Amino acid sequence: MTAPPTATPTAPGHRDPAVHPATPAQLHWLEGELAHWQAESLLAPEAAQAIRERYVASRRFTLSRIVLTLGACFVGLGLIWLVASNLDAMSPLTRFLLMVAIWLGFVVAAEVLAVRRTRSGDPASPVVGAMRLLAAAAFVAVVFQAAQSLQVPAYEPLLVGIWGLGALLWAYAVRGVAPLVLAVALLAVWFVWQVTGAGDGAFAVSTAIAAAGLAAVSVGVRHLVHGWRDVADPWREVGAVLALLALFIAALPYAWGAPDTSVTLLVGLGVAIVLAAVAFVRGDRIDRLEVGLAAVALAFTVCLSLWRFDENLLDTADLPTGAWVRAVLSVAAYLAVASGYAVLGGMRDSSRLTWLATVALVVFVTVQAFAVFAPIVSGAALFLIVGVVLLGTGVLADRGRRRLVDEAKEALV
């Protein structure tokens, strides 16, 4: 889970004129630029000071943020297991009221802290972020205790969906990033669980994850179009994780279950496609690329999930040609989508997306090499081929970058 920073809308026209957090590197860059602009008489010293006062130093991953996030997660898990222990020293109603009191306590504490920190010019306080995450996590204790008190059967996906929906409302009410990450992940888990409840074949699992990914990316892109970057990023990034995960599962040659569809899966696919179409139409070029990537990941996932072979992987030495072609195309598809996310990370100036794509690619190639390709062309050959393809792509991308720089220089001359 990401660190829990507090909200900071960034788009012009939607910004709060109060103080905004910036990383030390951003502040260092800003300081240098301000000095240059003043030296060139582009900016008065008063204006430079006013700009300076709008930003406060904040690190994304300080020790305090990491510890506070972990602490909030641990307390949340502790509350879940406290409910799970079914302490019969208290009546079910008393236990429920106790959980409601704990949850409301965290809600009030988070809000009081947020107001105080904003007044003192520290809107990016990690303590506020942790309290907001804790309030979102504590909500599950209320949901689970209500379910325990009324003996709702075990393994009920609706409870996760309700937790996700509650966390989502809370995240938007306080513009909290960490609760939003939690909410998006929970809603994705609920959807996949709901779909697999009707049929848990490979097709249903991977397609449900890919549909959830496309829907999440599309919602995130729509938020970007409105200038709500703080709430757009969790949707987009969790969506990217889901899209890459779905394609990863679909690319595996293992087949289990029949490719059944259920009403839930079809509704989910329909909703994802409508959201994607709206985001595609309303977005700019990069927005369309992002939605297109998730849509391509869904298309590849569906195709690969339907195109499966039942051969035992231990006997891959005698794989039929079709299975071999499928394995090669799976690698090509994953390479295309993961590379797309790496490029998108560069275009969006989002190092997290680039790192996600890189890690996904490394894990995918490694798993494919050991699980699938080892008996076919050997894992070494696969690494060599993928490595050469990536190097070639990098050289071409760098040539494009140099051409852009040259064109910019000519335009200036």
Added chain:
Amino acid sequence: MSATTTRAVRVGAVVLAQLALVGVAVWAPLSARLTGETVVLRVEPVDPIDPFRGAYVQLAYPDLPEQAGQDDGTLTDEQREAVDEARGTAYVPLTRSGEVWVGGPVQRTPPADGLYLTCDDSSWQLECGIESWFLPQDEAAGLQDAIGGGTAVATVKVDAAGHAALVDVTTP
């Protein structure tokens, strides 16, 4: 209205909406508890595991049908396929038999009169919302053994829409 008041109203509205969501999560058993009639069903244990909700005894009901078509050894492939496609919401009429209640065959439409359970038979077993009895970990194994004798009964509340809530499990 000041910014702080607006914020407090917004958060208060969200808290109320979240509490309403809790009601949605437990609507069926809550409705059964508040408005339902009490029936007693014989139970037997299965096995208790849920890492996030704790110890429980998974209950089976020998006097309720397992699934539609489950007991018919004479169905053809086409008939079985039709039965499988019809799976989903299942209604089980309840009739009194001595001190306990027993379920009739699965129906696809709600019975016109009498008590019935609204269940779901799309998975491997008939699910009526009364399959789990949560209790402290140290008591779960003991109750499971006690229920294993085959004479335990479950007290269940059933409302007019067939929603059921498990109220108690007793062993003689």
